[in-house]
Amino acid sequence: MKEYEIVIGLEVHVELxxxxxxxxGCSTAFGGAPNSHTCPVCTGMPGSLPVLNKKVVEYAMAxxxxxxxxxxxxxxxxxxxxxxPDNPQDxxxxxxxxxxxxxxxVEIDVEGKKKVGIHEIHMEEDAGxxxxxxxxxxxxxxxxxxxxxxxxxxxxxxxxxxxxVIAYLEKLRILIQYLGVSDCKxxxxxxxxxxxxxxxxxxxxxxxxxxxxxxxxxxKAITRAVDYESKRQIALLESGQVVEQETRRWDDEKGASFTxxxxxxxxxxxxxxxxxxxxxxxxxxxxxxxKAKQPEFRDEKIKRYQxxxxxxxxxxxxxxxxxxxxxxxxxxxxxxxxxxxxxxxxMGEALRLLKESEKDAKDLCLTPAHLAKLIELVDKxxxxxxxxxxxxxxxxxxxxxxxKYVREHxxxxxxxxxxxxDMIRQVIEDNPQSVEDYRNGKKKAMGFLVGQTMKATKGKxxxxxxxxxxxxxxxx
Amino acid sequence: xxxxxxxxxxxxQQIQKKEISVKEAVEASFQKIEEKEPxxxxxxxxxxxxxxxxxxxxxxxxxxxxxxxxxxxxxxxVKDNICTKNxxxxxxxxxxxxxxxxxxxxxxxxxxxxxxIILGKTNMDEFGMGSTTETSYYGVTKNPWDxxxxxxxxxxxxxxxxxxxxxxxxxxxxxxxxxxxxxxxxGVTGLKPTYGTVSRYGLIAYGSSLEQIGPxxxxxxxxxxxxxxxxxxxxxxxxxVVECDASPDGSFMGMLKEDVRGLRIGIPxxxxxxxxxxxxxxxxxxxxxxxxxxxxxxxxxxxxxxSYAIPAYYIIASCExxxxxxxxxxxxxxxxxxxxxxxxxxxxxxxxxxFGTEVKRRIMLGSFALSSGYYEAYYLKALxxxxxxxxxxxxxxxxxxxxxxxxxxxxxxxxxxxLQDPIQMYLGDMDTxxxxxxxxxxxxxxxxxxxxxxxxxxQLMANxxxxxxxxxxxxxxxxxxxx
Numbered sequence: 001m002k003e004y005e006i007v008i009g010l011e012v013h014v015e016l017x018x019x020x021x022x023x024x025g026c027s028t029a030f031g032g033a034p035n036s037h038t039c040p041v042c043t044g045m046p047g048s049l050p051v052l053n054k055k056v057v058e059y060a061m062a063x064x065x066x067x068x069x070x071x072x073x074x075x076x077x078x079x080x081x082x083x084x085p086d087n088p089q090d091x092x093x094x095x096x097x098x099x100x101x102x103x104x105x106v107e108i109d110v111e112g113k114k115k116v117g118i119h120e121i122h123m124e125e126d127a128g129x130x131x132x133x134x135x136x137x138x139x140x141x142x143x144x145x146x147x148x149x150x151x152x153x154x155x156x157x158x159x160x161x162x163x164x165v166i167a168y169l170e171k172l173r174i175l176i177q178y179l180g181v182s183d184c185k186x187x188x189x190x191x192x193x194x195x196x197x198x199x200x201x202x203x204x205x206x207x208x209x210x211x212x213x214x215x216x217x218x219x220k221a222i223t224r225a226v227d228y229e230s231k232r233q234i235a236l237l238e239s240g241q242v243v244e245q246e247t248r249r250w251d252d253e254k255g256a257s258f259t260x261x262x263x264x265x266x267x268x269x270x271x272x273x274x275x276x277x278x279x280x281x282x283x284x285x286x287x288x289x290x291k292a293k294q295p296e297f298r299d300e301k302i303k304r305y306q307x308x309x310x311x312x313x314x315x316x317x318x319x320x321x322x323x324x325x326x327x328x329x330x331x332x333x334x335x336x337x338x339x340x341x342x343x344x345x346x347m348g349e350a351l352r353l354l355k356e357s358e359k360d361a362k363d364l365c366l367t368p369a370h371l372a373k374l375i376e377l378v379d380k381x382x383x384x385x386x387x388x389x390x391x392x393x394x395x396x397x398x399x400x401x402x403x404k405y406v407r408e409h410x411x412x413x414x415x416x417x418x419x420x421x422d423m424i425r426q427v428i429e430d431n432p433q434s435v436e437d438y439r440n441g442k443k444k445a446m447g448f449l450v451g452q453t454m455k456a457t458k459g460k461x462x463x464x465x466x467x468x469x470x471x472x473x474x475x476x
Numbered sequence: 477x478x479x480x481x482x483x484x485x486x487x488x489q490q491i492q493k494k495e496i497s498v499k500e501a502v503e504a505s506f507q508k509i510e511e512k513e514p515x516x517x518x519x520x521x522x523x524x525x526x527x528x529x530x531x532x533x534x535x536x537x538x539x540x541x542x543x544x545x546x547x548x549x550x551x552x553x554v555k556d557n558i559c560t561k562n563x564x565x566x567x568x569x570x571x572x573x574x575x576x577x578x579x580x581x582x583x584x585x586x587x588x589x590x591x592x593i594i595l596g597k598t599n600m601d602e603f604g605m606g607s608t609t610e611t612s613y614y615g616v617t618k619n620p621w622d623x624x625x626x627x628x629x630x631x632x633x634x635x636x637x638x639x640x641x642x643x644x645x646x647x648x649x650x651x652x653x654x655x656x657x658x659x660x661x662x663g664v665t666g667l668k669p670t671y672g673t674v675s676r677y678g679l680i681a682y683g684s685s686l687e688q689i690g691p692x693x694x695x696x697x698x699x700x701x702x703x704x705x706x707x708x709x710x711x712x713x714x715x716x717v718v719e720c721d722a723s724p725d726g727s728f729m730g731m732l733k734e735d736v737r738g739l740r741i742g743i744p745x746x747x748x749x750x751x752x753x754x755x756x757x758x759x760x761x762x763x764x765x766x767x768x769x770x771x772x773x774x775x776x777x778x779x780x781x782x783s784y785a786i787p788a789y790y791i792i793a794s795c796e797x798x799x800x801x802x803x804x805x806x807x808x809x810x811x812x813x814x815x816x817x818x819x820x821x822x823x824x825x826x827x828x829x830x831f832g833t834e835v836k837r838r839i840m841l842g843s844f845a846l847s848s849g850y851y852e853a854y855y856l857k858a859l860x861x862x863x864x865x866x867x868x869x870x871x872x873x874x875x876x877x878x879x880x881x882x883x884x885x886x887x888x889x890x891x892x893x894x895l896q897d898p899i900q901m902y903l904g905d906m907d908t909x910x911x912x913x914x915x916x917x918x919x920x921x922x923x924x925x926x927x928x929x930x931x932x933x934x935q936l937m938a939n940x941x942x943x944x945x946x947x948x949x950x951x952x953x954x955x956x957x958x959x
Binding site for chain 2 (some may be wrong): 046047051083090141257271272276354
């Protein structure tokens with residue numbers, strides 16, 4: 001078989017986390033009774049008019065700057081006309097002719113670094129939701145999501161494999177999360193990706209006919225869909241057939257895609273400039289203000305961590321995957337805590353507890369001062385590691401001050417060596433068998449005796465001290 | 477004293493002085509409505525009970541000594557494409573036969589705050605598409621001067637209601653002449669303000685980039701008073717301009733002085749060319765002469781590219797309309813066909829049955845002009861023509877304070893005369909569409925009668941934001957033409 005190359009471009013929709021909708025003051029909050037977050041504007045009432053939410057523009061600019069785009073000095077909205085009940089005005093306000101951002105790129109690293117070009121980023125409004133009632137044979141529409149702001153990031157056809165697609169999406173997701181403008185969840189639809197794919201013989205300079213694939217709700221689905229679609233297209237070409245330009249729908253359960261509409265059925269959206277909104281002028285000063293607010297992104301952070309903190313590469317990658325955990329890490333270290341110890345707490349206990357409580361890293365509620373104090377308590381042997389883990393769990397759930405908590409719950413190791421020695425002597429006396437085992441070379445018996453001592457001290461003793469005293473008493 | 481004979485400002489004064497109660501004013505209007513409506517059909521909906529409730533509330537405010545404006549307590553009619561909360565608003569279309577807005581348009585909010593009493597909603601061409609009020613689903617409105625003739629349109633109901641004294645004031649809307657042309661046909665005064673100075677929030681859109689709400693009254697003073705009320709920036713309308721914030725209170729009322737000395741007035745030769753009725757021409761030239769006699773400098777000049785105006789206007793208006801009217805799909809409100817199979821069929825039947833012929837014609841025209849492959853040839857070209865017209869007007873206003881001409885090339889036509897020939901109807905907009913294409917303000921004032929006893933309208937246009945000049949000149953004309 002001839003060797004084929006897969007060519008992929010993505011259209012990524014990202015829901016922006018503004019408090020209010022793009023063209024009215026209604027809340028963007030999830031939930032709420034159907035149509036409770038609506039007004040004349042987002043239900044398309046006759047006579048209503050859109051007013052642009054400035055925050056949406058700033059979020060779009062921030063994403064544009066983060067992806068090395070040029071910000072248009074003049075940007076305009078256009079109407080995309082089509083009939084569907086989830087679209088209350090029967091047109092969507094979007095941008096066709098003068099999108100806000102153009103000509104950017106992001107760098108990905110899959111078997112070597114490469115740039116994926118960004119053709120444009122534009123702003124638009126989301127549609128409502130249709131709810132079909134099969135029993136009554138009718139449909140309802142909920143406009144709570146209508147008017148929620150979206151940006152669409154259109155890449156150039158620069159990707160050549162599913163791995164590159166995933167790397168590109170991961171890159172976008174982390175950039176956007178760092179900016180705090182969206183939580184980018186594929187499963188929940190706050191990030192949606194449509195895949196444009198074509199194949200061509202390796203070495204060919206012209207692109208093949210592409211198809212567009214929709215309904216991809218996980219990275220796994222995207223990988224499978226890319227694999228399926230490239231094989232389908234290659235098989236068509238190999239058998240002397242042609243690829244039809246069409247929109248296809250991915251069915252993850254069936255593991256296959258199906259024609260949604262062919263080129264002939266493509267709608268004519270009759271785009272034209274939105275007369276209800278004036279062209280938006282973006283001056284240099286405004287761009288500079290947004291630029292000044294850009295955070296340190298992950299790539300820069302990774303580089304800095306490598307020189308600034310003595311922690312392993314693996315720790316760096318995990319800590320920086322989410323800006324929030326990186327922020328906690330840095331703030332705690334800034335308070336004087338040991339970087340590796342901080343990293344251990346975040347990567348170990350914090351991530352374990354997050355997973356356990358099915359929470360996102362961005363929801364981690366951990367006060368750096370508290371974490372620093374906890375580490376100090378262990379360092380100063382005020383509490384032992386086991387107690388520290390218990391305290392940490394309380395901190396994780398209730399954000400308590402560990403010092404105060406230890407004091408109020410009497411968790412401090414208060415044993416003087418003399419008092420501890422007395423208790424250990426008692427343990428030795430109560431467990432002659434273990435003592436004998438130990439002296440006969442069964443070193444494991446030591447662990448049992450330490451455990452018995454800890455039990456007797458109700459965990460308030462320093463395990464290191466128990467070990468030291470036990471060894472002294474047993475070895476003499 | 478016959479209350480209905482008073483001007484709005486005179487009535488407002490009597491109400492302030494408690495010579496006339498608000499209720500008496502409302503009753504007087506409704507008496508006239510009862511008498512004339514069976515013949516004229518100016519209103520789609522009247523709201524007698526609502527008006528009485530409003531009257532009571534406003535009277536209370538006056539009695540409590542609240543400081544209110546010059547028009548407090550004065551009855552007003554509102555064109556049926558301007559949203560009124562809890563009062564049916566149909567755009568004279570079957571499509572919105574049952575539509576009751578959940579909110580007030582900004583203009584209506586301002587009227588209510590100022591204590592004006594809304595009598596009802598006036599008839600119009602369906603969605604504003606027409607120049608005769610004959611495309612209304614709710615029957616034609618007849619011209620009070622001759623009931624065999626049209627009142628003009630699309631604000632025909634508003635203008636006829638003022639002319640027949642079924643109201644003291646009215647709000648109209650003007651997309652291509654829809655306030656001015658029926659004002660001319662009905663012998664009343666109507667003003668289209670500068671684009672962006674009166675909020676369009678709550679105005680049911682036809683041609684978004686062209687239309688404005690404006691005042692219609694018995695004379696220039698009444699219009700100035702009403703304009704002052706509704707004028708001003710509104711954050712709910714993104715196309716509303718900051719400039720109109722600069723106009724201090726009283727700026728229009730303060731312009732009511734009889735002085736046109738030194739005013740530079742230009743008459744475009746093209747407005748006097750072929751197709752203009754001779755009697756209308758004579759009246760307009762007589763008015764121009766009057767201005768000259770009173771100290772204005774009047775001369776003829778030539779406007780370039782005039783022949784592109786009507787095609788460009790109809791492309792832009794129809795394109796915007798084809799999109800604006802998409803929302804009438806039978807899903808959310810308004811008319812839905814009784815029998816259909818599936819979504820597409822519901823759309824098709826609801827829109828086929830709900831819209832009238834002229835509306836469908838313009839939706840098709842606009843959809844075609846916007847479709848891919850034609851967009852550049854039609855819509856973009858029309859935008860370019862519009863830009864040229866704006867430049868042409870900028871040049872003209874560098875030389876002249878006002879542009880003078882007829883409001884319409886003829887007086888009111890016979891009912892049914894124009895309906896068969898849409899092109900002829902579109903050509904009738906020749907004199908008025910420039911103000912919409914360029915955004916400038918324009919006023920129509922009565923300037924005599926033709927031999928059939930029908931009113932003739934004089935149109936004055938001023939540069940953007942120069943409503944003050946417009947009002948002063950119109951007011952002066954009103955005075956010296958009476959003398």
